[in-house]
Amino acid sequence: MSRALRLKEILGKMVGAAVLFICVFIPIQAHAQLEIDIVHGAPQPVPVAIPDFLSAHPETDQIAKDMAAVIAANLERSGLFDVLDQSLYIEQQTDTDYQPRFSDWRLINAKALLSGKIVREGEGRLRVEFRLWDIYAKQQLDGKRLATTPDNWRRIAHKISDYIYQRLTGEDGYFDSRIVFISESGPKTNRRKRLSIMDADGANARNLLANSDLVLTPRFSPVFEDKGVRKKVQLITYLSWETGRPQVFLQEIETGNRELLGNFSGMTISPRFSPDGRKLIFSMIKRGNSDIYVFDRASRSTTRLTTNQAIDVSPSFSPDGRNIVFNSDRGGSPQLYIMGANGSNVKRLSFGEGRYTAPVWSPRGDLIAFTKSHNGQFHIGVMAAETGKGERLLTSSYLDEGPTWSPNGRVLLFSRETRGQNGRSSIWSVDLTGRNLRKLPTPGAASDPAWSPILP
Amino acid sequence: MNFKFILLSVFAITLSACVTAPEPVPVKQQVVAPMPAPVPEPEPEMPPPPVAEIPIEEVVPRGPEPGTSEHFKYVSGDDRVYFDYNEHVLSPHAREVLRSQANWLTRYSGAIIVVGGNADERGTREYNLALGARRADAVKAFLVSQGVEPGRITTVSYGKERPIDGRANEEAWAINRNAHSAVLVGGIS
Numbered sequence: 001m002s003r004a005l006r007l008k009e010i011l012g013k014m015v016g017a018a019v020l021f022i023c024v025f026i027p028i029q030a031h032a033q034l035e036i037d038i039v040h041g042a043p044q045p046v047p048v049a050i051p052d053f054l055s056a057h058p059e060t061d062q063i064a065k066d067m068a069a070v071i072a073a074n075l076e077r078s079g080l081f082d083v084l085d086q087s088l089y090i091e092q093q094t095d096t097d098y099q100p101r102f103s104d105w106r107l108i109n110a111k112a113l114l115s116g117k118i119v120r121e122g123e124g125r126l127r128v129e130f131r132l133w134d135i136y137a138k139q140q141l142d143g144k145r146l147a148t149t150p151d152n153w154r155r156i157a158h159k160i161s162d163y164i165y166q167r168l169t170g171e172d173g174y175f176d177s178r179i180v181f182i183s184e185s186g187p188k189t190n191r192r193k194r195l196s197i198m199d200a201d202g203a204n205a206r207n208l209l210a211n212s213d214l215v216l217t218p219r220f221s222p223v224f225e226d227k228g229v230r231k232k233v234q235l236i237t238y239l240s241w242e243t244g245r246p247q248v249f250l251q252e253i254e255t256g257n258r259e260l261l262g263n264f265s266g267m268t269i270s271p272r273f274s275p276d277g278r279k280l281i282f283s284m285i286k287r288g289n290s291d292i293y294v295f296d297r298a299s300r301s302t303t304r305l306t307t308n309q310a311i312d313v314s315p316s317f318s319p320d321g322r323n324i325v326f327n328s329d330r331g332g333s334p335q336l337y338i339m340g341a342n343g344s345n346v347k348r349l350s351f352g353e354g355r356y357t358a359p360v361w362s363p364r365g366d367l368i369a370f371t372k373s374h375n376g377q378f379h380i381g382v383m384a385a386e387t388g389k390g391e392r393l394l395t396s397s398y399l400d401e402g403p404t405w406s407p408n409g410r411v412l413l414f415s416r417e418t419r420g421q422n423g424r425s426s427i428w429s430v431d432l433t434g435r436n437l438r439k440l441p442t443p444g445a446a447s448d449p450a451w452s453p454i455l456p
Numbered sequence: 457m458n459f460k461f462i463l464l465s466v467f468a469i470t471l472s473a474c475v476t477a478p479e480p481v482p483v484k485q486q487v488v489a490p491m492p493a494p495v496p497e498p499e500p501e502m503p504p505p506p507v508a509e510i511p512i513e514e515v516v517p518r519g520p521e522p523g524t525s526e527h528f529k530y531v532s533g534d535d536r537v538y539f540d541y542n543e544h545v546l547s548p549h550a551r552e553v554l555r556s557q558a559n560w561l562t563r564y565s566g567a568i569i570v571v572g573g574n575a576d577e578r579g580t581r582e583y584n585l586a587l588g589a590r591r592a593d594a595v596k597a598f599l600v601s602q603g604v605e606p607g608r609i610t611t612v613s614y615g616k617e618r619p620i621d622g623r624a625n626e627e628a629w630a631i632n633r634n635a636h637s638a639v640l641v642g643g644i645s
Contacts, residue, residue: 188622270582288593290586311586357580421622
């Protein structure tokens with residue numbers, strides 16, 4: 001069955017269903033191979049063993065330990081895996097090029113084993129090798145060699161995590177990615193909001209823009225752009241008040257180069273990239289009225305897409321670039337609408353009770369995530385992209401808002417702010433199933449997360 | 457005036473009552489020399505005169521410096537007008553405040569203001585930015601209708617990013633749903 005077909009089938013089964021996680025064993029020839037069905041769900045995370053990587057040089061001993069720990073933390077956080085405690089391990093492998101003693105690993109009930117080693121290849125170069133074993137089928141599921149500089153070892157750990165996730169679930173992983181967000185400080189009535197970035201696991205958090213105290217809604221370009229030979233840059237767009245009013249900026253993460261988008265007299269807000277990264281869609285406010293515009297980066301031309309006297313805000317492209325979901329109060333209250341990429345065929349998508357805002361199209365194309373407020377509570381929810389049907393609310397609190405999709409469309413991040421004068425924002429993640437609600441580790445209060453595509 | 461006069465006379469009377477007459481100086485027999493002027497004896501040390509504490513009237517407040525942003529707020533009654541939930545329609549009270557703001561702006565014709573639109577936290581970020589912009593524009597449009605030149609008023613939205621009351625209740629949210637007229641350049645009448 002082709003991947004596309006499989007995803008369609010998944011989509012059909014997902015909508016409106018109470019999704020359960022189960023571990024299935026698909027017979028392949030004589031073997032029963034380990035595969036986790038993340039779509040139909042698994043109440044029991046799959047037990048896996050991740051010993052420290054072998055290290056042949058004292059300089060790489062620490063990295064060998066840390067790498068296993070980072071991979072274990074990634075897999076645990078996904079909610080799909082239970083990484084067994086290292087003290088339980090019976091076999092202590094000394095050479096990863098030999099088969100493990102499967103019986104030893106079966107005894108502690110591990111379903112999969114990751115064994116890896118680090119080889120120091122001269123000054124400033126590491127080679128990492130790993131093998132992923134299916135303990136019950138007694139076969140290698142995956143094995144790769146990766147090379148990098150010692151200070152880049154975390155990326156290797158994330159890549160290996162993605163390989164494991166991909167091999168065991170059949171879906172792309174999302175660990176080797178980054179999150180742009182807003183770090184918050186100061187009291188509620190005098191808050192500083194700064195542009196920041198971190199790895200998907202919360203490591204390497206840093207500020208991206210000095211001396212700017214009100215920045216909001218950063219978002220990634222879905223594509224990496226070539227910058228010279230073998231160098232790629234990743235672009236983000238965000239709002240800053242540094243000119244005195246909210247305006248959309250573009251910035252290259254790696255170089256820090258930035259520019260004001262266009263030369264507009266009004267306020268510009270709620271920017272997002274098109275799926276090919278060539279356009280930006282945003283709202284421009286003229287005489288108090290917000291309408292949606294699209295900006296072509298190559299020609300620097302701007303086209304107006306809505307001409308309504310209502311609020312039209314928060315546009316988000318479908319991954320094929322053909323449609324746009326947005327937020328409008330043209331019907332009297334904030335609801336979700338979709339239209340063609342040229343502004344044609346506007347139709348209302350949300351019909352449930354309450355107020356719907358902040359829609360984001362899934363990178364798979366099948367769903368739209370949104371924020372809903374109803375009866376004094378805020379929710380992150382999803383609905384079918386084409387029909388608006390099958391609404392499912394995944395979270396509920398005093399203030400949940402602004403969902404963003406993992407690169408594989410399986411996990412959502414959002415902002416949650418607690419109630420009252422000492423209210424504080426933090427970033428949370430939740431699976432598409434509504435399970436596995438977790439707070440992300442951030443250096444301080446944080447909001448407005450946006451998830452990058454998988455790094456190149 | 458009266459008080460001053462009374463105070464002075466009381467002092468004078470007290471003073472004279474306490475002065476003792478100088479004792480006569482014995483005259484030396486000298487033939488030619490003229491009589492020196494009589495040298496008064498130094499006055500004996502006296503206790504300080506008793507001071508009566510008399511209340512003085514309060515200073516009449518003069519109000520803020522005319523033409524300043526404080527003056528603008530003082531004269532207009534408020535530098536903010538408030539809105540209902542998810543609304544940008546001006547209430548009768550808001551119009552009254554804005555008429556006063558317009559009068560001040562007419563009087564101080566050099567003044568420039570920035571109207572900042574604000575929303576409460578019971579909405580999401582981007583929608584609230586659009587809502588704040590509507591509120592700021594409603595204020596600008598009203599001030600312009602009262603004769604203020606549009607070029608003297610710029611608008612900005614802060615969405616829900618500039619709350620002035622951090623509590624989580626109806627009262628606080630109502631306070632945070634406002635448009636704030638900030639005097640950027642003061643006026644001289």
